[in-house]
Amino acid sequence: MIETFHIESLAHVSPAWPVIIAGLIAAIIAHNPVRKALALLAPILALLLWFNPTTTGTFGLIEFGGFTLETFRYDNLSRIWSLVFIIAAFINGLYGLHEKDRLADVMGLIYSGAGLGAVFAGDLLTLFFFWELTAISSVFLIWGSRNNASYKAGLRYLGIHILSGVLLLAGAVIRASETGSWAFDGSLSIDTIGGFLIFIAFGIKCAFPFLHNWLQDAYPKATITGAVVLSAFTTKLAVYALARGYAGTEILIYIGAVMTAFPVFFAVVENDLRKVLSYSLNNQLGFMVVGIGVGTELALNGAAAHAFVHIIYKALLFMSMGAVLHRVGTVKGSELGGLFKSMPATTFFCLIGAASISAFPLFSGFVAKALTLAAVAQEHHTLVWLVLVFASAGVLEHSGIKIPYFAFFAHDKGLRVREAPVNMLMAMGLAALLCVYLGINYGVLYELVPYPEAALYYEPYTFDHIVGQMQLLLAAMFAFTVLVRFKLYPDEKRSVNVDFDWIYRRFLDGAARWAWQMIDRLNAAVGNVVSSAQSRMGVKAFEIFSPGGQLSRDIPSGVLAIWTSALLAVVLLIAYLAP
Amino acid sequence: MSDDHKKNDELIHPVARPFLWLDAKWLKSSMIWIFGILTVAFVAADIFHPRHEYVPLAELTGFYAWWGFGAFVLAVMIGWIGVRGVLGREENYWDEEGDND
Numbered sequence: 013m014i015e016t017f018h019i020e021s022l023a024h025v026s027p028a029w030p031v032i033i034a035g036l037i038a039a040i041i042a043h044n045p046v047r048k049a050l051a052l053l054a055p056i057l058a059l060l061l062w063f064n065p066t067t068t069g070t071f072g073l074i075e076f077g078g079f080t081l082e083t084f085r086y087d088n089l090s091r092i093w094s095l096v097f098i099i100a101a102f103i104n105g106l107y108g109l110h111e112k113d114r115l116a117d118v119m120g121l122i123y124s125g126a127g128l129g130a131v132f133a134g135d136l137l138t139l140f141f142f143w144e145l146t147a148i149s150s151v152f153l154i155w156g157s158r159n160n161a162s163y164k165a166g167l168r169y170l171g172i173h174i175l176s177g178v179l180l181l182a183g184a185v186i187r188a189s190e191t192g193s194w195a196f197d198g199s200l201s202i203d204t205i206g207g208f209l210i211f212i213a214f215g216i217k218c219a220f221p222f223l224h225n226w227l228q229d230a231y232p233k234a235t236i237t238g239a240v241v242l243s244a245f246t247t248k249l250a251v252y253a254l255a256r257g258y259a260g261t262e263i264l265i266y267i268g269a270v271m272t273a274f275p276v277f278f279a280v281v282e283n284d285l286r287k288v289l290s291y292s293l294n295n296q297l298g299f300m301v302v303g304i305g306v307g308t309e310l311a312l313n314g315a316a317a318h319a320f321v322h323i324i325y326k327a328l329l330f331m332s333m334g335a336v337l338h339r340v341g342t343v344k345g346s347e348l349g350g351l352f353k354s355m356p357a358t359t360f361f362c363l364i365g366a367a368s369i370s371a372f373p374l375f376s377g378f379v380a381k382a383l384t385l386a387a388v389a390q391e392h393h394t395l396v397w398l399v400l401v402f403a404s405a406g407v408l409e410h411s412g413i414k415i416p417y418f419a420f421f422a423h424d425k426g427l428r429v430r431e432a433p434v435n436m437l438m439a440m441g442l443a444a445l446l447c448v449y450l451g452i453n454y455g456v457l458y459e460l461v462p463y464p465e466a467a468l469y470y471e472p473y474t475f476d477h478i479v480g481q482m483q484l485l486l487a488a489m490f491a492f493t494v495l496v497r498f499k500l501y502p503d504e505k506r507s508v509n510v511d512f513d514w515i516y517r518r519f520l521d522g523a524a525r526w527a528w529q530m531i532d533r534l535n536a537a538v539g540n541v542v543s544s545a546q547s548r549m550g551v552k553a554f555e556i557f558s559p560g561g562q563l564s565r566d567i568p569s570g571v572l573a574i575w576t577s578a579l580l581a582v583v584l585l586i587a588y589l590a591p
Numbered sequence: 592m593s594d595d596h597k598k599n600d601e602l603i604h605p606v607a608r609p610f611l612w613l614d615a616k617w618l619k620s621s622m623i624w625i626f627g628i629l630t631v632a633f634v635a636a637d638i639f640h641p642r643h644e645y646v647p648l649a650e651l652t653g654f655y656a657w658w659g660f661g662a663f664v665l666a667v668m669i670g671w672i673g674v675r676g677v678l679g680r681e682e683n684y685w686d687e688e689g690d691n692d
Contacts, residue, residue, distance in 0.1 A: 161685075280670025281679070350614065356607040389645035397646055401655070405662035424614060428602035476642040483633045483655035490626035491663035497623050502671040506682045509674050517685070 024071040026084035027058035028129035035121030047117045051105030054121055058098045070134045082134025088462040093131045093252045096320045100244035107331055107439035108237035119152040120241050127245035131252055135194040136184035143180055147173035153238030154230050162233040169230040176216040183209030200257035218250035219294050221270045225513035232286040236334040239286055243330045244323045251300045251319055260307025268305055269399045271298030276406030281502055285343040285415055286333050292411045296322050303384040306391050309466035314383030316461045321376035321450055325368035328443035332362035335432035336419055345504035350424025358432050359420040361440035368447040370412035376447045379454035379472040405488040413492055418504055630656050
């Protein structure tokens with residue numbers, strides 16, 4: 013296969029470039045079908061370039077300002093991530109075919125290409141360049157909704173991601189000044205200042221606890237296609253960066269465990285189903301972060317395999333909710349129900365996504381998540397393992413049951429809309445096919461992971477694993493039916509739940525407004541004092557220097573003579589007494 | 592089913608018509624039994640074929656079923672009481688800054 017596609021002259025060309033260049037070309041093309049063709053063609057070209065290298069290594073070196081930028085590091089870790097990024101870019105292009113928005117086309121391509129570029133980056137400067145490019149290009153997918161809420165959420169998103177980039181650059185510069193190295197590899201450590209800043213930069217993009225709210229704030233406000241595109245790249249790029257730089261960093265195990273658990277509680281009572289998926293995304297990232305923290309070959313395989321299948325099934329779920337939003341105009345759970353009667357194909361695809369993320373046997377989540385859980389158990393992190401099993405039941409709750417149940421079943425609201433557009437169905441169908449294909453032919457996935465030889469020793473379809481997983485899932489579904497029967501399951505309600513973003517959207521915002529008002533008042537008070545003093549001084553000066561002032565009065569010559577004599581006497585006295 | 596729904600029934604997608612039983616009351620009321628019996632069946636499998644796990648606790652009969660049931664209920668209760676009860680706000684909470692979720 014590799015030999016078939018090998019083109020020597022393109023051996024050093026990163027697959028990121030055709031996607032980015034296609035985005036730049038799309039910017040000057042007014043003809044919508046041509047832009048759409050580019051959106052589909054660019055990922056195919058990227059895929060050909062992905063197959064092109066005959067060996068692993070670092071290619072595409074660019075000399076710039078005394079630095080050597082490594083734009084194409086092709087190894088086992090970048091291979092799997094870049095492949096799924098390319099697949100996601102193609103699915104996104106297909107899903108957005110019906111849209112006529114030049115800015116979305118352009119930025120979608122540049123964002124996808126930047127994600128690919130970051131994955132292939134061999135040094136921190138190249139990573140920084142693509143890191144920031146993902147931030148700047150992706151914000152337009154949020155602003156694309158063209159309303160005040162998305163505008164403000166986009167600003168918050170941009171601010172937080174630019175901060176992430178600044179921390180990355182600061183950390184890289186500090187590290188380079190200490191070690192002379194710009195290498196983006198496993199030599200990064202949180203024990204140094206530079207390494208710690210880079211870690212936080214990755215953590216922001218990875219939506220670590222307390223740094224996570226940009227995700228739930230921005231993604232639900234993005235455009236229909238934008239949310240699908242966003243769900244694939246930013247956070248998984250951060251997971252890749254952690255896997256590349258901080259594999260085996262123990263604190264990641266605990267950070268990841270918290271990430272798997274807390275979003276579950278928010279997702280349970282969230283009314284906006286795209287926001288539920290955003291919390292769900294956060295929860296899934298936790299599994300990957302735990303795997304990276306454990307750091308064994310099996311665990312890293314688990315993180316990579318999980319990222320691969322997650323991008324596909326999460327995109328599928330976002331696509332299904334996007335189709336609902338496109339047809340119904342809302343994804344509020346309180347306003348949906350019974351849509352399977354109008355959108356049967358979308359329902360079917362959503363159910364496949366739900367089964368995959370819930371890790372039902374024969375679906376992709378089952379074969380991927382199992383690697384991480386096995387690795388955690390093997391390393392005797394029992395408490396963390398229990399949290400992950402808890403979170404697995406939580407995943408079933410919010411993504412396996414809540415999303416399809418409240419959108420497509422539950423109480424029929426009498427909504428009779430048209431099925432999703434054909435291109436949306438094709439994109440969902442392709443993603444659904446991959447979910448099933450990878451779940452059954454898991455060997456394909458296991459050959460792609462960073463340590464395929466370690467994965468070959470793992471067999472996901474054992475009696476113990478299937479029975480254990482089915483117990484977990486069926487008991488959780490039984491719990492759902494029990495809670496519904498006894499009216500102990502919360503209704504979908506028109507409400508919002510404040511999260512940690514309250515700190516900066518309300519508290520800090522309020523504090524800043526208060527401080528601004530205080531400064532304003534202080535300024536006014538100081539201004540009053542100054543102007544009062546100026547006024548008094550003006551009056552005084554007028555009294556002294558004006559034509560009618562004291563200095564302009566006629567002074568009797570006798571008085572002047574007396575003053576002059578007195579001054580002369582003082583001078584003489586000083587001269588006499590001086591040594 | 593309300594009159595409005597009946598009026599809309601002619602608009603049901605042809606592909607969905609063979610699956611309208613999914614909305615039947617008998618199915619909704621039977622789900623608790625279906626899942627209950629299936630859960631018991633898979634727990635029973637443990638009795639006849641004990642599982643081997645890296646975590647000894649997981650080798651208890653029906654461990655995943657107990658854990659799954661408990662985790663689901665706990666997640667829902669914490670979400671309902673803890674999150675909605677404490678952190679829940681009116682839908683227009685963020686309106687003041689013009690970006691209601």
